[in-house]
Amino acid sequence: DGGITQSPKYLFRKEGQNVTLSCEQNLNHDAMYWYRQDPGQGLRLIYYSQIVNDFQKGDIAEGYSVSREKKESFPLTVTSAQKNPTAFYLCASSEGVGTEAFFGQGTRLTVV
Amino acid sequence: DAKTTQPPSMDCAEGRAANLPCNHSTISGNEYVYWYRQIHSQGPQYIIHGLKNNETNEMASLIITEDRKSSTLILPHATLRDTAVYYCIVRVAGYNTDKLIFGTGTRLQVFP
Numbered sequence: 001d002g003g004i005t006q007s008p009k010y011l012f013r014k015e016g017q018n019v020t021l022s023c024e025q026n027l028n029h030d031a032m033y034w035y036r037q038d039p040g041q042g043l044r045l046i047y048y049s050q051i052v053n054d055f056q057k058g059d060i061a062e063g064y065s066v067s068r069e070k071k072e073s074f075p076l077t078v079t080s081a082q083k084n085p086t087a088f089y090l091c092a093s094s095e096g097v098g099t100e101a102f103f104g105q106g107t108r109l110t111v112v
Numbered sequence: 113d114a115k116t117t118q119p120p121s122m123d124c125a126e127g128r129a130a131n132l133p134c135n136h137s138t139i140s141g142n143e144y145v146y147w148y149r150q151i152h153s154q155g156p157q158y159i160i161h162g163l164k165n166n167e168t169n170e171m172a173s174l175i176i177t178e179d180r181k182s183s184t185l186i187l188p189h190a191t192l193r194d195t196a197v198y199y200c201i202v203r204v205a206g207y208n209t210d211k212l213i214f215g216t217g218t219r220l221q222v223f224p
Contacts, residue, residue, distance in 0.1 A: 031210055033211065033212070035214070041216065042199065042214040042215055042216045042217055043156070043199075043214040044214070045211055045212070045213070045214075048210070048211050050209075050210055056209070058211065088153070090155055090156070092155075092212070094210070096210060097142075097144065097203060097205040097210055098144060098161075098163070100158045100161070101146075101158065101212055102158070103148075103155035103156045103157075104155050105154060105155045106153070106154070106155050108153075
């Protein structure tokens with residue numbers, strides 16, 4: 001099936017450890033996005049990429065890093081510099097302006 | 113900052129039309145209005161989008177005012193499964209930029 005896949009669904013890490021969240025899409029979309037959602041809140045943009053080997057910071061990029069080495073993959077690393085990493089993380093992809101953006105089912109990260 | 117404002121919550125009787133308003137008074141001429149909904153702990157689901165004209169699909173209708181400063185999402189016959197948080201989003205696009213800016217959304221409760 002075509003779609004966007006995030007894994008794992010739930011992730012637990014100890015404080016101080018870096019962790020990488022996976023996002024894969026087989027929709028041949030150029031653009032990919034990472035959002036963070038806290039309880040009862042809307043989605044906030046972390047990073048986005050419009051093309052392979054290029055990405056831009058969103059509104060809350062501090063403490064996160066990304067790479068876009070392949071069109072279908074856009075992994076997000078939550079570093080130890082992120083002060084409050086426990087959250088629900090959502091990945092999305094899109095062909096571009098004027099088209100639908102598809103979201104994955106999210107990864108719930110808990111740092112203890 | 114979010115470029116849209118929505119009421120935090122609304123109720124609707126099952127079978128009736130649900131009209132969800134959204135203000136986007138600072139929208140630019142080339143920015144699209146998108147609507148998504150999110151059911152608890154899932155990825156957002158695309159509903160509809162538009163630029164200037166009213167739009168309709170199998171899920172909903174989108175009415176955009178002539179000055180484009182506000183819009184209304186209409187679910188013509190709400191069901192219990194339509195209970196969700198609905199996000200009105202402005203898609204900001206330009207040179208090397210293409211991002212969906214989420215607000216806090218409207219929590220729609222459909223009751224029997």
